[in-house]
Amino acid sequence: MEATELRLNNLLIYGNEIVPVMGMENSNNNLIVKIDSDTAIDHRNLKPIALTAEWLKKLGFKEAYRSSSRIRFELSNYCRYDFDLDSNKILQGFLYFGNYIKCNYLHQLQNIYFTLTGEELKIEYELQHAQTTHS
Known part of the structure; x- marks a missing residue:
């Protein structure tokens, strides 16, 4: 980082x-x-926090789609994040107007969201022991 x-x-x-x-x-x-x-x-x-389905839910994203190759999460303002379940991870990241912006960590998603919307991501978390497992 x-x-x-x-x-x-x-x-x-x-x-x-x-x-x-x-x-x-x-x-x-x-x-x-x-x-x-x-x-x-x-x-x-400092170490980055890996983006997981659990973290996306804390950010207010809801699971919108699931297949054998992809899981999509969406916010109500049309923001999307896809997890690519294939090994190449080509279709993974923050989806913006049909383009994937690579971000694997929470701070990267926070920065992209702020840059695009001018607002902070609302995060529901407690300051406690960190979980860094991947989804």
């Missing part, structure tokens, strides 16, 4: 916990990320 991928409100894993990016500062060419009012850490100590 590159430092340039991060922005405020991204959710990431630190240790075994899910933490939000609350602030960022460049210090000696290292990005220091504030994760709570008392803690700031090097961005390289």
